[in-house]
Amino acid sequence: xxSVKSVPSEVLQQVAEYFSLLSEPMRLRLLNLLGDDEKCxxxxxxxxxxxxxxxxxxxxxxxQAGILTRRSAGTSAYYRIEDDMxxxxxxxxRDRLATRIEQQALHFRVVNGK
Numbered sequence: 077x078x079s080v081k082s083v084p085s086e087v088l089q090q091v092a093e094y095f096s097l098l099s100e101p102m103r104l105r106l107l108n109l110l111g112d113d114e115k116c117x118x119x120x121x122x123x124x125x126x127x128x129x130x131x132x133x134x135x136x137x138x139x140q141a142g143i144l145t146r147r148s149a150g151t152s153a154y155y156r157i158e159d160d161m162x163x164x165x166x167x168x169x170r171d172r173l174a175t176r177i178e179q180q181a182l183h184f185r186v187v188n189g190k
Contacts, residue, residue, distance in 0.1 A: 093141075094141070097137065097138060097141050097143065098162075098165075098166070100134065102124070102126070102130065102131075102134050103134045103137070103138060104166070105124060106120060106124070106131065106134055106135065106138070107138070107143075107157065107162060107163075107166070109123050109124070110144070110155060110156060110157050111157075112157075113156070114147075114154050114155065114156035115154065115155060115156075116152045116153065116154050116155075117131055117132060117135065117152065117153050117154075117155070118152065120135070120155075135153075135155050139155065142158060142159060143157065143158060143159045143162055144156065144157060144158055145157075145158040
């Protein structure tokens with residue numbers, strides 16, 4: 077792994093901004109709903125049971141960051157995942173968290189003699 081000192085501060089800023097996109101649970105939920113399928117905003121509104129304004133706000137942020145692509149058809153906007161690496165990244169984090177939870181549970185059982 078590269079030393080933090082060898083990475084230009086501009087690059088670190090961009091990495092931080094990318095991760096901040098994923099720090100919002102609604103955005104992760106939308107990414108999960110999109111999966112391998114293109115969906116219109118209305119489908120995402122119904123699936124999340126939140127307002128169209130809220131869904132559109134988060135989709136726009138991810139579209140501007142290049143994570144999603146958008147196309148219009150009539151009065152509808154359709155989104156799909158542009159950056160498939162997002163799934164790999166989320167999977168790595170999810171697997172790491174699952175491992176950590178398992179380790180904590182094992183430690184708790186050992187400490188408490190169960």
